[in-house]
Amino acid sequence: MKTYLTPVDEIVRKWYVADADGKALGRIASEIAILLRGKHKPTFCTFQDNGDFVIVVNAERVHLTGNKLDKKVYYRHSGYPGGIKEQTARELLAKNPEELIRKAVRGMLPKNKLGRAQLKKLKVYVGQEHPHQAQKPETYEIR
Numbered sequence: 001m002k003t004y005l006t007p008v009d010e011i012v013r014k015w016y017v018a019d020a021d022g023k024a025l026g027r028i029a030s031e032i033a034i035l036l037r038g039k040h041k042p043t044f045c046t047f048q049d050n051g052d053f054v055i056v057v058n059a060e061r062v063h064l065t066g067n068k069l070d071k072k073v074y075y076r077h078s079g080y081p082g083g084i085k086e087q088t089a090r091e092l093l094a095k096n097p098e099e100l101i102r103k104a105v106r107g108m109l110p111k112n113k114l115g116r117a118q119l120k121k122l123k124v125y126v127g128q129e130h131p132h133q134a135q136k137p138e139t140y141e142i143r
Contacts, residue, residue, distance in 0.1 A: 006043045006050055013121075014052045015137035017130070020101065021058040023142050024065055029104035031142050032056065036109065036118045049117050054140070055132055056124045059097040064089055074103065098124040 016035060020028055038044050038051035064072070072089040092100050101124050109115035123132065 003045055004043065005045060006048065011043075011050045013050075015055065015132060015135040016052060016140035017055045017057060017137045018140045018142050019058055020056050020142075021061040022063055025062050025068075025100065025104050028056070028062065028101065028142055029108055031140075032101075032105050032122065033108035035140070036105070036121055047114070049114055051118055051121060053121045053123070053132075053135070053137075055130050055137055056101055056122070057128050057130055058126075059101050059124050060093070060126045062093070062097065062101060064093075069093070097126055 018028065018032060032054050034040055035054050036051045038049070041050060043050055069090040070088055074087050074089070074092055075084060076087075077084050087095075089100065092103075102119070102122065105122055106115075106119055109118050123130065
C-alpha cells in the first residue's frame with residue numbers, strides 16, 4: 001500500500017488559539033507539536049508539512065510541575081572557548097516566557113528542515129492580545 005501524498009495546493013491550514021493560563025508546560029507543548037505537525041489530520045504523512053498554525057496566548061502564566069522552575073537549566077554556547085551560558089526555567093520565564101514555550105515545542109518536533117518549517121507556524125504571545133484576528137482563529141482547548 002502506498003503512502004497518500006496530499007498535493008500542496010490541497011493542503012488546508014487552520015489557525016488555532018491556545019490559552020496557556022495555568023496549564024503544564026509539557027502538556028501544552030505536546031499538543032501544540034501535534035497540531036503543528038498535522039498528526040491530528042487523516043492526511044498526515046511524516047515527510048510533508050501539512051500542519052496548522054498555532055497561536056499561544058498568556059505565555060507568562062504557564063505552569064511547571066515539581067522543582068523544574070529551579071532545577072531545569074537551558075544551555076547555549078557562543079562558539080568561543082568558555083562561552084557556555086546557562087539559564088534556569090525561572091529566569092527564562094521571568095525574562096522571556098515566549099522562548100520557554102518555543103523551546104519546549106521545538107524539542108518535540110523533528111530535528112531537520114521540516115521541523116524548522118513547522119516551528120515557524122508557532123506564534124507565542126505574552127498576555128491575551130495577538131495580531132492574528134484577520135485569520136479568524138478557532139479556540140483550541142488544551143486538556
